[in-house]
Structures are given as C-alpha cells and as structure tokens.
Amino acid sequence: MLAQQPGRFYRVSVQCIGIDLSWTGRRPSGFAVVQEGGRVVTWTEVMGPESVAGWLASLEPPVVAAIDAPLAAGPGRTAEAELARALARRGVTPYHVGEEFLERRGMTAGPVLGALLKAAGWLLEPRPGPVLVQRLAFETFPRALTVTLMRAERPPTYKRGSLAERGAGLAEYAGLLRSALHTRGLRLDVEWDVAGVPSSCATGRSLKELEDRLDAAACALAVWVATNEGFAPGDIFGSAAGGLIAVPGAGATSFRVPTSP
Secondary structure (H helix, E strand, O other), rough: OOOEEEEEEOOOEEEEEEEEEOOOOOOOEEEEEEEOEEEEEEEEEEEEEEHHHHHHHHOOOOOEEOOOOOOOOOOOOOOOHHHHHHHHHHOOOOOOOOOOHHHHOOOOOOHHHHHHHOOOOOOOOOEOOOOOEEEEEOOOHHHHHHHHHHOOOOOOOOOOOOOOHHHHHHHHHHHHHHHHHOOOOEOOOOOOOOHOOOHHHOOOOHHHHHHHHEEEEEHHHHHHHHHOOEEOOOHHHEEEOEEEEOOOOOOOOOOOOOOOO
16 A cells, blocks of 8 residues: 655555554453555554464465564563663663563563463564564554654653543643554554543543553554565564564654774
8 A cells, every 4th residue: 555654655465453452361461454555553452472373374465464562572681771772761661571570560461472472473672674574573663653753752651540541641642642643544443532521430441441542553663664665674673582672753853872992
C-alpha cells in the first residue's frame, strides 16, 4: 500500500503488528494491525504467550511485530540503562528488568514469547539499516516513542493518578498518536475522545483498555517507521545476549553522553 507524508511516498508490503503484551499473560493484551488503506485497527484480548506466538505464526510473511514487553532478560541486561542515558532528559526512564525480577513476580510472558518466536525462526535482533527479513519481532517502549516519533517534549502521564488525571493524559497521548499516524497517511480506529467524557463516566477498566490499545498502536507506528525508513544505529539499545530495545527515531532525538575513546 502507499502512504503519503509531505514530500515523500512509502510502499509497505509487510504486515505491521503492534502488541502491548500482558507480562503475566493473564490480563488483556493490546493488539494493533495496520490494514490495507492505512487504518490502524486495535483491540484487547486475553492471550498467553503461546496463543500470541500461534497467532503471529498464522500471518502471511513478511511480518514485523513490535512488542511492549521484554523478549529476553539475560544476565547483564543493559537496554534500559542505555535507553535512560539517551532519553532521560526528556523524561524517558524505563525501570530495569532481569530474569530473576520477572520470575519472582510471575511476569515471564515476554521472555516465553521471545523463546517461542526464536524457536520458530523469527529474528529477535533488529539491526541498523533496512528491514529485509521475513519475520522480525522486536521489543520497543511506547513512552519513548511519544518523544521520538510523536514529538512530545516529555511523555504524557497516563498510567498513574486519579481517573481524571489518567484520562487527561490518555487524551494527550491519543492526540499525539493520531497526529503522528496522520503525517504518515495512517488513521487510528480509536474514536473515543477521553477529554470529552466526564470523569464520572470513566472507569479504571475502560481507561486501562484504552491505554492498552493506544500502546499497541504506538508499537505498530514503530513498525511502520522501521519498515519504511530502517533503523539507525542510535535506535537500538542493549545486547543480543541480554535483550534489545529498539526505538525508531531515538538516534535523532537522544542526548547521548559521549564515551571516552
């Protein structure tokens, strides 16, 4: 399909998938698919890592999926620390995850999914340059994407606070995401404007569902940019052994501290 950005045309022949994965596998995950014509369709569903892997395997390649969850958490994982060094001045500060941390809290759905995909032949290690593989899955971080792709000065606050505060943050997030998609010829299917809904009508469950759908759509946006523009060296954090986080646009946005020669 063709999508237009001012002065540029893109042709995408891959299936672009975004997943906001439940780290336990017992709560709803958010899913997003970029359809022919540029509509980004989102939904939530309770699916364990085995079911998610099976669904991804059913899609006709080439397929690229961006997933908001750690797909690997090996010893010496440095992805979060590297990402924080690059974008902390813009309010992007992911907390560190490791294998023991995830196992202790029963939050292993991401690494389980990563192992299943790797066993099925998926590439889990994005590399600088164009995306040329048939099946690629990479971890990403929606809060960072609000800064690198949605042009927010700092990420909106939408995960904590009162219902009214969360609703306001989600409204800001939805606006940033719609605008970023629109400039690339894409349309978000989320029509509910949180800002126009009285706080008394909002529930924690409805806001969490909206959050999951928006995060999944942000992941799909990351895939769209990666498949059209490729990854820059500064977009990828961590190591293959410990786990990687890929944030398209980070190399052009970050405040990296130069390392000593």
